[in-house]
Amino acid sequence: MSHQGASNTDTMAHLEPNSYQYMDPNQGASSAYSSLNTGVPSTTAPWTMKWADNNSTLNGVPPSSSYYHGQQNEPLARDNKDVTNAASQAVPASSLGTSHGPQEHTGYSSYSSSTDTYSHDNTGYQGYYNGYQQQTSNTYSQQVGAYQISGAPYQPLTSVDNSGSYAGSTSYSNTYYNTGDYQTAGGYSSGTNNNQSTSWSDGSYANYPSHQYSNYSSLDSNGAHNSSTVAAAPLSYEQQYKQWADYYSHTASDVSCAPGTENISATSASAQSTQIPGVATCYSISDTQPPPPGTTSWRKGPSSLEYPPSQESVVPGQSDTTNGYWKQGTSEFQSHHTSQTPTYSQASYSQAPSYTQTPSYTQTPSYNYTPSYNQTPSYTQTPSYTQTPSYTQTPLYTQTPSYTQTPSYTKTQSYFQKPLDLDPVPYENSQDLQKSASPQRSNSQYPLHQIPQSYHSPIQTVSSFDARRTNKVQIPTNPRIASSLTFGLPKTDKDSPTTDAVTKPAYVSVSMPKCDTKVLSHDAADSMLKPGMFPASLRAYVERALARCKNDVQKTACQTIMKEMITKASADGTLFTRNWDIEPLFPLPDMDGHKKDNSQNSSIGSALPKYKRSPSRRSKSRWEPLPEERLVEKLASVNQASVKEVSWDLVKEREQTGSGGKNESKEDGWNNAKFLQSQQQIQSKNLQRPFKKPRFGDTYSVTENGDASSDSEKEQGLTAYYSGAVALANTPEERKRRESRSKRFEKGQGQHAEIKHSRPKVVGSGNLYTKRASAMVLAKSYEDGGSRAVEDIDWDSLTVRGTCQEIEKRYLRLTSAPDPATVRPEEVLEKALQMVLSSQKNYLYKCDQLKSIRQDLTVQRIRNELTVKVYETHARIALEAGDLPEYNQCQSQLKILYAEGIKGCHMEFSAYNLLCVILHSSKSRDLVSSMARLSAEAKKNQAVKHALDVRAAVTSGNYVLFFRLYKAAPNLNTCLMDLYVEKMRYEAVKCMSRSYRPTVPLSFIAEVLGFVSSLQTEKNDEKNTNVLEECEEWLRAHGACLIVDSNGDMQLDTKASSSSLFMPEPEDAVAHGDANLAVNDFLTRTA
Amino acid sequence: MSYISMGEAHRRITDYLNRFSDSIFSQDALSLKQLISISSNSSSLLSLADGLNVFQDANRLVKQSDRFSQFGEIAVPLLRCLQNYRINRLAEAYNSFEKSANAFLQEFRNWESAWAMEALYAIAYEIRVLAEMADRELASLGKTPEKLKAAGSFLMKMFGALAGKGPKRIGALNVTCQLFKVYFKLGTVNLCRSVIRSIETAKIFDFEEFPVRDKVTYMYYTGRLEVYNENFLAADQKLEYALVYCNPRSEGNIRMILKYLIPVKLSLGIIPKSWLLEKHNLGEYHDIVLALKRGDLRLLRRALQEHEDQFLRSGVYLVLEKLELQVYQRLVKKIHIIQKQKDPSKAHQVKLDVIVKALRWLEMDMDVDEVECIMAILIYKNLMKGYFAHKSKVVVLSKQDPFPKLNGKPVNS
Structure with a gap:
């Protein structure tokens, strides 16, 4: 390791200058580079010191000047980004994102801007492009190369990496090769890219810490500069997070294309991992490379070197802090988590993807397979590149699909999957899964991959190194590392859980908001049933998801969720294309898994921040997944805190157990790198698990780097990995320790985490979370991308599918996104409707219930005969209660539904509609037009005919006909006619008093004006008298003059009445004109 | 469509462009109107359209010459419209025409005199007619017919350009009438109210100043609105005005006016002579008039039922139904x-x-x-x-x- 470190440092020095040069142009980048440089020197020092150095450098950087902070932060972020990006693929996006991210997480929108601000980024992109295509040998080209690499990783996520390496391999290889060193890696053009990326990543690593720190400091005001180291660490995390977020965004975008994300993450991870190794190995390479394009620029680096010193000065603090940092970092992390929780949760989600990405690492091996890749043009499908930009643009999601589309992907996935499995095994070493097998597999695969792509192998090795480091060396120096480790661990944990439990939660949650509607339970079930049919990654995913379940209840819940997810995925056709490894797991209420997988959790947490961003993106595209993701993220964040501790512990343990100081330092570096590349780390961890790969990679890297240390590292890494990871995972002692540590963490710093934990537990299904998350996501998306307009949101994908089984539900107007847990699915709604229909309760209750049913139908976009039935039912009940406003709502909905061709009582309601127009619209035009709309068929309908007759009676003032129709009204036509009765009677009496002389008998009036039915009067004298009394009362109330004739019968004195009639003020008149709003009256009416 | 040589097509297009620019430079609104009236299907325009379909690069011709390119924003979309109109891509044709019309309106605002009023009328007419055709096409394709609505808002813009002091204000009523036609067709007659208000209350307008044909059209539509409002006296007054001033040779217009005037008069107790109904081919009212004369309720109801759809569509059904009393x-x-x-x-x-x-x-x-x-x-x-x-x-x-x-x-x- 020391050799490697030395070589690395050398390379770093060389590279650094180069990077500096680059940085200079980039400005921000330069700072990062400088940090890298410093980092390099430090690395040259003892590895363990490297971190310190790096830290110091990093620290120094921030202090070095506000300038650095300002620009540097950004630059650093960028550098970090670059590095991380290069490492993680997220590069452009991530870098941009990070740069923005440091400023604010909102980075996405900034991507473009970031690119703008960062000429490097831009150039980098261009360069990437150029490199890919033209292999431009700009000084930037190297950086570009790095960027490209990073970019490639991004694209690669799915295709990008591949393409990057492959397509890029040619172009890159050219550029890189031009640089020369990479050419050594060169066997694989992609490899070269990777190497470059690695070298860059290395630089970035160094830079990262510093940058990240600076970022953190900047970002987290918390991290007092004193604690700047600490803060820096957190910052770096944040940056990482941001990067992750970027990744996430990519990944998130990929989410649908889980595979793609996996690839991305994998690539990123690989890049990072490569970077890590690269630091040692790659640096040399990078050195060689950088010189060609921008040696001068590199030399400029010295200026940046100055920075390093400052950083270095800081470093001590960091080193000191390392332990403290860890704690602080953890605390900060926690705080971050808490504060950022959403992002964390997202990050965790993304991390989960990153986990899956790990497979992608294995994919990196596939890169090694490069030949195959080459074969698969899909990789070259640079579209991924364009996609990266698009990533910045919300479209990214769609892009991800493209990833999935690449058949090569699936292929790679399959490859990866194996590796993944292997990876999980390593991760799971502690766990039950494929541990032995996986390593072997990974080894086997790795060899293949590695062979073709020595670079890749290095990368892998790097990842392995990381894993090893994480496992072996818990270099406290870099909380980041720890975090990264933790990240990686969480991922592994997740993986392992998924492998164990297999599937359900993770699948469900992650997969497919989009698919919701599509979800095929059968498919899912089938998929579940036939693991053989599914990609290994999927199985791993399921296992992961289930593994997270603490108890049977959760498991069953997870299973159902996963079934849905799988069915969706299969329906989507993404089942095999999706990178399940990357798919975020469901948020589980369980914390145990987290504790166990502290490292994983932490890694998740670190990843989460980045993911957060991505989730937001996802949220746009996918409603359900996001919430889930968020939940996961939250969990992850919570876990992260604990995980961080654990991870640190683990790291320490690993360090102790494993490699020597040098190795440790390297590992630390790796860890750091991992931290930066939390996702990557996770991946790397996976890779590491397949330690063979890492080993191979190490060897490769060694060979590439020409460092003797690589061998030792490899050995150490392998041993450490095996001993550490497996032992740690398996031994109950370790678990206890982790748990206790995590608990400590929670108690001390992790209130948030606890809260989060408790929340998930409470929620169980996580509905609330999802709700909030989705809402947040939406909000975030709005915030993030000013560019994202409402119309860009894929509302279809946001459609909720309810899970609530309660039949009764109170209506509450939604003020946020609907929560699937409180939304009833169609079957339940049907029962609810039956319940309302058979209910004996009053109208208020029924109305409330029906409104909630309507709401559930609406949010789930159910528009079928049930919908019509609900609206019809509500309209009828509202009519009976005289609640016209409610009726009108239903009527207007029904109009639309009928127009869509959904069957129902169309005629009945067109009759109501007609009556409404007649009775409430004084405009004959409305009447004519609504009559003109009636079809000939409708006019034959009894109800419609009745309504038309009523219309004729009203327009002609024929009160006799009106009240006859009133008595013979079908359906609820009576209810609507009721509203016109008063007016009709008044007109009638006015007419009578004008045209009749001398008197009109009361009984006649009562009969004609519908006070009673003639049959009843004949049969029941009592009723008749009652009716007469009622009529008399009404007439008197309207100012009629009544006299009693010689027979004792009441008569209307028409002459006297003709001048005395008046329309009394309605007793229930209210100031606002709507009697329905008079609560008391309403209550009495509806009671 | 016979084959046209490239040269012939070129000649036709340049000829059209020459006439177009000539008419503007010489402020010859009538010849400009002919050049604009796409839907007139005049032989010269049709042959031009054939030429355009042969010689696809008419834009270049316009841009080549300063004389043409000066009005390129009008001419280029106009040519495209003509081309699309010829091959029955009506929605496309409408879109092009709207572009051209917008450009023309822009130019029109800059012209101080009202010389181009006839051309503007032609545009107001064409845009409505093209929109109606485009909507029919869109509806047949299952798409949302929205062009007429767009034409309505363009005409509103045009009204705004005319409603002001100056010689151009006499064109306002013409545009108002086109707007009425659009609104009645769309069934959004309440949108007429704002235009009516500005015509009848704005001091810049003197109703007698407007051209007679526009006044007749205006009275016809406002009379119809009064029928809808069951304001029979006002409807009678307006429709009577329209009938009196309507060009006696415009048989179709007279018939349209009578279609509303007869029910209004009937509801006022004035029964038309049967020769009037025969002369203007208004047989649907024959039985109704007869029923009124005879007191034959059955005949009235039968007649109403027989022509129910027609009466409902024209909106006189309720008026006629009230004749029952x-x-x-x-x-x-x-x-x-x-x-x-x-x-x-x-x-x-x-x-x-x-x-x-x-x-x-x-x-x-x-x-x-x-x-x-x-x-x-x-x-x-x-x-x-x-x-x-x-x-x-x-x-x-x-x-x-x-x-x-x-x-x-x-x-x-």
């Missing part, structure tokens, strides 16, 4: 006359049974209560003078003018 009046009047011939002393007492029996002869199955109600309404509405004695079920008519004529007054309510 006049038919009842006529029936009772006939009974009264017959009774007077039999026994003048008791003629003013019409028994309800008699009326019921008469209605039964008309196959109107109504019971005593219902007929009693109708009699009450007749008295109430002042279609009969007298009173109804409930005890004896007799309508006691006034001895003096028991059936007052409406004489141009609406049935009071």
Whole structure:
């Protein structure tokens, strides 16, 4: 390791200058580079010191000047980004994102801007492009190369990496090769890219810490500069997070294309991992490379070197802090988590993807397979590149699909999957899964991959190194590392859980908001049933998801969720294309898994921040997944805190157990790198698990780097990995320790985490979370991308599918996104409707219930005969209660539904509609037009005919006909006619008093004006008298003059009445004109 | 379409462009109008369209010459419109025309004199007609017909360009009429109100100043609006104005006016001569007029049912339905006359049974209560003078003018 470190440092020095040069142009980048440089020197020092150095450098950087902070932060972020990006693929996006991210997480929108601000980024992109295509040998080209690499990783996520390496391999290889060193890696053009990326990543690593720190400091005001180291660490995390977020965004975008994300993450991870190794190995390479394009620029680096010193000065603090940092970092992390929780949760989600990405690492091996890749043009499908930009643009999601589309992907996935499995095994070493097998597999695969792509192998090795480091060396120096480790661990944990439990939660949650509607339970079930049919990654995913379940209840819940997810995925056709490894797991209420997988959790947490961003993106595209993701993220964040501790512990343990100081330092570096590349780390961890790969990679890297240390590292890494990871995972002692540590963490710093934990537990299904998350996501998306307009949101994908089984539900107007847990699915709604229909309760209750049913139908976009039935039912009940406003709502909905061709009582309601127009619209035009709309068929309908007759009676003032129709009204036509009765009677009496002389008998009036039915009067004298009394009362109330004739019968004195009639003020008149709003009256009416 | 050589196509296009620019430079609105009237299907435009389909790069021709390119924003989309119109891509044609019209309106604002008014009228007309055709095309393709709406908003813009002091204001009524046509077609007649208000209240407009043809059109549409509002007196007044000033040779226009004027007049108790109905081919009113004359309720209802769709569409159904009361009046009047011939002393007492029996002869199955109600309404509405004695079920008519004529007054309510 020391050799490697030395070589690395050398390379770093060389590279650094180069990077500096680059940085200079980039400005921000330069700072990062400088940090890298410093980092390099430090690395040259003892590895363990490297971190310190790096830290110091990093620290120094921030202090070095506000300038650095300002620009540097950004630059650093960028550098970090670059590095991380290069490492993680997220590069452009991530870098941009990070740069923005440091400023604010909102980075996405900034991507473009970031690119703008960062000429490097831009150039980098261009360069990437150029490199890919033209292999431009700009000084930037190297950086570009790095960027490209990073970019490639991004694209690669799915295709990008591949393409990057492959397509890029040619172009890159050219550029890189031009640089020369990479050419050594060169066997694989992609490899070269990777190497470059690695070298860059290395630089970035160094830079990262510093940058990240600076970022953190900047970002987290918390991290007092004193604690700047600490803060820096957190910052770096944040940056990482941001990067992750970027990744996430990519990944998130990929989410649908889980595979793609996996690839991305994998690539990123690989890049990072490569970077890590690269630091040692790659640096040399990078050195060689950088010189060609921008040696001068590199030399400029010295200026940046100055920075390093400052950083270095800081470093001590960091080193000191390392332990403290860890704690602080953890605390900060926690705080971050808490504060950022959403992002964390997202990050965790993304991390989960990153986990899956790990497979992608294995994919990196596939890169090694490069030949195959080459074969698969899909990789070259640079579209991924364009996609990266698009990533910045919300479209990214769609892009991800493209990833999935690449058949090569699936292929790679399959490859990866194996590796993944292997990876999980390593991760799971502690766990039950494929541990032995996986390593072997990974080894086997790795060899293949590695062979073709020595670079890749290095990368892998790097990842392995990381894993090893994480496992072996818990270099406290870099909380980041720890975090990264933790990240990686969480991922592994997740993986392992998924492998164990297999599937359900993770699948469900992650997969497919989009698919919701599509979800095929059968498919899912089938998929579940036939693991053989599914990609290994999927199985791993399921296992992961289930593994997270603490108890049977959760498991069953997870299973159902996963079934849905799988069915969706299969329906989507993404089942095999999706990178399940990357798919975020469901948020589980369980914390145990987290504790166990502290490292994983932490890694998740670190990843989460980045993911957060991505989730937001996802949220746009996918409603359900996001919430889930968020939940996961939250969990992850919570876990992260604990995980961080654990991870640190683990790291320490690993360090102790494993490699020597040098190795440790390297590992630390790796860890750091991992931290930066939390996702990557996770991946790397996976890779590491397949330690063979890492080993191979190490060897490769060694060979590439020409460092003797690589061998030792490899050995150490392998041993450490095996001993550490497996032992740690398996031994109950370790678990206890982790748990206790995590608990400590929670108690001390992790209130948030606890809260989060408790929340998930409470929620169980996580509905609330999802709700909030989705809402947040939406909000975030709005915030993030000013560019994202409402119309860009894929509302279809946001459609909720309810899970609530309660039949009764109170209506509450939604003020946020609907929560699937409180939304009833169609079957339940049907029962609810039956319940309302058979209910004996009053109208208020029924109305409330029906409104909630309507709401559930609406949010789930159910528009079928049930919908019509609900609206019809509500309209009828509202009519009976005289609640016209409610009726009108239903009527207007029904109009639309009928127009869509959904069957129902169309005629009945067109009759109501007609009556409404007649009775409430004084405009004959409305009447004519609504009559003109009636079809000939409708006019034959009894109800419609009745309504038309009523219309004729009203327009002609024929009160006799009106009240006859009133008595013979079908359906609820009576209810609507009721509203016109008063007016009709008044007109009638006015007419009578004008045209009749001398008197009109009361009984006649009562009969004609519908006070009673003639049959009843004949049969029941009592009723008749009652009716007469009622009529008399009404007439008197309207100012009629009544006299009693010689027979004792009441008569209307028409002459006297003709001048005395008046329309009394309605007793229930209210100031606002709507009697329905008079609560008391309403209550009495509806009671 | 016979084959046209490239050269011929080129010649036709440059010829058109020459005429176009000439007409603008010489401020010849009429020739400009001919060049703009896409839907006129004039042979010169059709041959130009054929030429355009052969010579696809007309834009280059426009841009080549300063003389043409000066009005390129008008001419280029206009040519494209013509081309699309020729090959029946009407939605495309409309889109192009709207572009051209916008450019033209822009130019028009800059011209101080109102020389181009005729051309502007042509554009207002063309954009509406093209929009209607485009909407038909869109509807047949299952797409949302929205072009007419767009044309409406363009015309509103055009109205804004004309509503001001200056010589151009006399064009406002023409555009208003195009707007009416759009709104009536779209069924958004309440949008007419704002335009009407500005025409009738704005001081810049003197109604008599507008061209007669526009005034007639305006009166026709506002008269129709009054029919909708059941404001028969105002409707009668406006439609009468339109009828009086309408060009007697515009048979179609006169018929359209009469379609509304006749029901309005009927509701005012004025019955048209049968030759008028025959001359203007308004047979649908024949039976109604006959029913009114005879007091034949059955005939009225049959006629209404027979032409229900038509009357509903034109919006006069309710107006005609209200003639029922006049038919009842006529029936009772006939009974009264017959009774007077039999026994003048008791003629003013019409028994309800008699009326019921008469209605039964008309196959109107109504019971005593219902007929009693109708009699009450007749008295109430002042279609009969007298009173109804409930005890004896007799309508006691006034001895003096028991059936007052409406004489141009609406049935009071």
